[in-house]
Amino acid sequence: MNGPLRRTVAAMALVLCAAALPAASSATAAPAPPPADQALAQWIDRDTVVWKGAEHAAAQLEFGTHRKRIRLTPGTLSPSERLAHPHLTGYPAFTVDPRDRGLAPAAVRGRLLAAQRTADGGRTTTGVQIPGVLDDLYGTRAQHATLGPDFDHGRPTLSVWAPTARTVALELDGRTVPMRRDDTTGIWRVRGARDWAGKPYRYLVTVWVPSVGRTVTNKVTDPYSTALTADSARSLVTDLDDPKLAPAGWSRLTKPAAVPLRRARIQELQIRDFSVADRTSRHPGRYLAFTDRHSDGMGHLRSLARSGTSYVHLLPAFDFATTPERPADQARPGCDLASYAPDSDRQQDCVGKTAARDAYNWGYDPLHYTVPEGSYASDPEGPARTVEFRRMVQGLNGAGLRTVMDVVYNHTAASGQDPHSVLDRIVPGYYQRLMDDGSVATSTCCSGTAPEHTMMGKLVVDSVVTWAKEYKVDGFRFDLMGHHPKANILAVRKALDALTPRKDGVDGQSIVLYGEGWNFGEAANDARFVQATQRNMAGTGIATFSDRARDAVRGGSPFDGDPGIQGFASGLYTDPNSSKGNGNPSEQRARLLHYQDLIKIGLTGNLADYTFTDSTGHRVKGSGVDYNGAPAGYAAAPGDALAYADAHDNETLYDALAYKLPQHTDAADRGRMQVLALATAALSQGPALSQAGSDLLRSKSLDRNSFDSGDWFNALHWNCADGNGFGRGLPPAAGNKDKWPYARPLLADPALRPGCAAIDHTSAAYRDLLRIHATEPAFGLATTARVQSALSFPLSGKDETPGVITMRLGNLVVVFNATPHRQAQTLHALAGEHYALHPLQAHGADRTTTTASYDRPSGTFNVPARTVAVFRRG
Template sequence: MTGFVRRTAAAAALVLVAATVPLTGAVAVPASAPAAPDLAKAEAQWIDRDTVAWNTGAGADAELAYARKGGIAVDDGELTGAARRIRLDPVPGGLTDAQRAKFPHLRAYAAFRVDPRDRGRVRTALTGQVVAVHRAAGGDLRAATGVQTQGVLDDLYAPAATKAALGPGFTRGRPSLTVWAPTAQDVRLDIGGRSVPMRRDAASGVWSAAGPKSWYGKPYRYVVKVWAPSVRKVVTNKVTDPYATALTTDSARSLLVDLDDPKLAPEGWRTLRKPPATPLRDAQIQELHVRDFSVGDRTAAHRGQYLAFTDRTSDGMRHLRKLAKAGTSYVHLLPAFDIGTIPERKSEQAVPDCDLASFAADSEEQQACVGKAAAKDAYNWGYDPLHYTVPEGSYASDPEGTRRTVEFRKMVQGLNGAGLRTVMDVVYNHTVASGQADKSVLDKIVPGYYQRLLADGSVATSTCCANTAPENAMMGRLVVDSVVTWARQYKVDGFRFDLMGHHPKANILAVRKALDALTPKKDGVDGKKIVLYGEGWNFGEIADDARFEQATQRNMAGTGIATFSDRARDAVRGGGPFDEDPGVQGFASGLHTDPNTSKANGTPAEQKARLLHYQDLIKVGLTGNLAGYAFTDSAGRKVTGAGVDYNGAPAGYAAAPGDALAYADAHDNEALYDALAFKLPRQTPAADRARMQVLASATATLSQGPALYQAGSDLLRSKSLDRNSYDSGDWFNAIHWDCRDGNGFGRGLPPAADNKNKWPYGKPLLADPALSPGCAEIGGASAAYRDLLKLRATEPAFSLATTGQVQKALSFPLSGTPGETPGVITMRLGDLVVVFNATPQERTQRVAALEGAAYSLHPVQARGADEVVKSASYARRSGTFHVPARTVAVFRRG
């Protein structure tokens, strides 16, 4: 997600992700009178081998009851079932300072110390049902609850387990398999039709088995006998390997293969030459879905597959090469690991059974027909991870076996050959399922550990699905190990972390450290050149560092790991992701200067005031969202980037260029063209809509720091007003590289589930043929965007490294003066002057300090594709720049 909205098939529920305003965060629950006995909950937390924290009365008479076979219950107000006990002693004053620092959300809980006489029972207790019991002075049961054990498992086992080998391993060709399952009562390996006992290491809780070379290529599963709190009984789970490197179709079984096997390496893989690495602060990124890229491309030989990126003569690959030549450096692939909601065999994938093209542009029929097939079709964005470190099978020519491995590598080769490095969108913050659900993996091996639990023991779902807990040592290790595997074995050049704010900062820094240790000689890749960025949103049960220091926008500043910046995004588009009225305008959509009919925009005076504030947000964005950059705002006040308000939060939060990633649209919410369709006045001609699209994108392209664009946005890509196309199929999502196929606008009303409230606004727009651009508008916008990319790539002033350099080189000479024009931003950057004119009239911008200085339109634009910008001029005598309507013009001194 990118701070807009997402809906996943796994959750089948709408999830709103606030970009800056946190939802209710987890807070410490003060000690209070215990609740009635309820073993369906787990309100006590065993945080280390000696300590249990429980929100019950301080000084209470408490103990732990445990039973390896389970069976402890509450009947008529008393515990029943055979159980042993671990005595607990109240700790005066509660948790220690160190414990409160490690578990801040438990800081007000009462603390109980395990009686030294019972410490020998701890490891045994953890392999069965554990219940915390609180009794009154006379012995009557006052409270009983299940126990969360993540902390004690880390304390007991993580020191050794974090160093142990996990997953498939090979020693001189002989395979071994290891899995961490410290609470399991037994683990066996089901491989090749045989059941093989596994050996448990007491120190680490790791189970292992070694076998003959004949195991190679065989499917396998672990058979884990374990207490499962979600169903409150001992279960025997047949489960795939969370460290699997290959899978059978639909993830039914893991495959025992060696990713170093030469047979899995396409020709030229070992000697692959990559394009030169672009530093993160200069990265220009195209965000692309594997299937969207080629499924609608009639010139592609491998439509919808990894191999489409090897179709050098396809329209899609030709376009990517054009973008690379202009200055695009990375292609960011939406999740391409094993996805939990797509049937992998093409023969089992549903397709809409309607003639979708026969319906009217504003019809409800398309979305209804697509919706009938959605649950079983070949499409999903992929934010529903099943196995983190195996390529998704539905994008392979055959999902059975290792073709997906070979073809993913060929995709990377194809992109590298086109001059582009590859970024993977990774989703370690949640799993597609938990507990005993069919598609649960981690929680079937170590129940209650890998998922983040709320105070009552239920799984947190603030991300949309079953949240993971990378604050726990072995989940954190899984994140690091998985990323390193993608980097080493698939030569991925960067990673974008979905909902990175749900990770501890320490976890993301551990990823950075592990990547930095990779060297070309040892690993075949230079890890220091791998870029990292993610969504630093602050919300949910971990908001405001409630459980750990999060990897949020503010906290990641200065780390060299970028976070998406929503500040300029909202100012450029207008309003926010959750506006009921999509007509709320912004800088690039006509606020005040070209008002639409929406009453949500307010009075002319309110519009002007909001527009000028938006311009301040964009100015901060152009600096790279620097917190310390000082300038004069539109009201004439001396401020810093951190002093400009964004919905109650500081607009500027970056410590250096590269900390914040700029964007005007991404896969979430309406595409930029669709947002402008809602916001620009209905009568705005298609040519002017195209110009506003270029201008909106330019606020990201010409900013300090990295920028990201939804693939196809330069071609005015539309999803027919769909704000959340995660499961809307190819009909709404496919990119149309050939302008004769249109841009996707007018393909029917978007799916009702997430868009019906906007149908009344969208229906007349979709029915209006004047809003569908032709080849002139599509081709013109793309060419103008490429000119701006080239301009940025060839001007060092857009690649400043420090706040000091930006402060010295960049200014807004008309900001806060009578000469500041609503709808126009003038930026001076070294020998350049950039004028963003978002108004429907030609504008003049007089910079008195430049009187007598020689400026002319930048050669890239003067010789470029946009005929309108070529009429921009400069009057040397007065220092006045003349810029056509709806145009961004760059002037160079000399």
């Protein structure tokens, strides 16, 4: 993602869409008293209750129909409790009377209130949050148990953690099968017969639900499902080790050589985008499209792999809530979209009418975390999706690419008694993160989860390990990773590292991890735990997206009201547009030079301790350069920060440049600026990511939030004859209408729809840069010390050229010339040295770049306009 606000807007809409789908389960309940308005008390372990707003005087917990009492006396939090619950430190704490501690297991299985007499003789009550005491009573004992379907010699055992349930039964074969509770762990189990294999089932969980104030019997799928029926209506008793689910050659799958994260070059794509408009694909929009060896899309991926791309990062492919999985249930726009004008609002209006019921969504609305999404399968009914997901991994591996999964454990599609709530209908109030008043946290967009709780943290680890072992996934990208505890992500790393080819069929240590380390919401600034944020993850080997250079390259922020604010690769100061938001020339120059400092730090791998001369002439560390009030450099080593110029969120790079470059800029120069922008990531230390199609000038017709914009705005066009997606109408009004006045004249301009020459040239020039990165060891330095020794910016300082960055890296010199003029950069220290344009560019695709030259006597590098040129000492 490009930032938390975009995820918030997108996923709030996802939940609205989810509500339109048919219910996947049902519930029955008897009338009962209304719920308490709030749950201000938190039972954090069997000894301690914290109650926001309470008097520091005797209180009690009341439970059961006869209001049994657990006595509470004023107390304090212990050091370990303060460490575990820092956000509760300032609230009144109470100690559970030792004589009543044995009542805790019964108390958590029904209606529970905290009560206290007030100073005026009255009585106050509130609901009680119980995740902490559940972890104390059951979580620590249950965290190593196997949950979901587990097979032993063909016989399945089904297990579900439901410590607060009155009863749990299994609905299977039209009958109800009782399950037995383990009072030590809170796990309910039943062992089945061999003929249970392949059959649909649900759990019948009878449990007190505080949000509705009564006991409910929920019919709910298994959160540890390994397979599902269509539209997630039932779980299936499925053994992922069943040979029938293994495609030919699965056990002998040969993967491309593992690439260290610091050298990874990643292509991010969405499964449906990849092939739905590819006329050469036999399986458009499906997992199996990646097995179409002769399709245009797979041909392009192979060419990227040969050039140095090492991973394909797939947007969410687990089971999500918003897409009808059967093709017959998927709505389609009922308009001739191609007939409308390129700046018309008719396309978005027509697409919007079916968006909630069509086949398209990014999938950031998890329903079942560990089952492949059914809408991408040829048949969503049953385990075919398992076979086809595995064939997709085979297809990508066969093309020379390892596979990364985008995983979204930080929130669920819904909570409470919503039909698309799974976890919260099994253990109400546990898996979701609750605010101090008992409401569900929604800063992530929707119903936030609580990986800081033992069993939610276990679910994260268990799910990732399953994808790694059973689907041979090579990496994971964590959505909103900053909402996870750092300890949870490190536990994932530890569990993966324990996987071995001999024991598990995969090398877990070669699996890469990265995620969004944004710092916001109720968890911000380590309020509840040490977060997995950018600065906190430094030194762990787990990368976080770096927004520093991204903003400097593009200009402004993804959330600017004026999309014309320029940056390094979009003409700030050197090729100004008419936007008043850019300021006067003096302001533009100063901002551009600061942007250049941010990009330099990005080229080092965003290192905190890298020292260089900034644009004011001072020697500074990366951590000493400002980025919107935060340190620009935060990485401890290359590989801690992931560089990118665009991703699926916000406008594509082409669309951002369409807004920012002067409108008269021709197609060839737009392509050159696209390559230059991509090069700031591709030629950096550490991992880099680009959105699929960016090398083909991909456009979404200026849509900055296309999560639910359908195939019309999102589909990739691998054949340049089909265009790049620009001019397919005004983008959807939701999230874009404020920019329509800026968008209309651009979309109506035929000169902004590039032809094959510009598209093919841009892609070929970008692949030349990937080859340079892949073949030059200097781009893969492992430590800050090695980067400090090998990499420098010799022309930095007060007199550096605005719009030009010159980097010296070992035996290479790289010049990024973002200006519309040829530039000469003289490095006096290199006078007399033998340098020449890198052979991969001297004999490469871009004829303009071949005119770059080096004057040996003076040490001067001459670089054409809008060009990144790499010179090598010979």
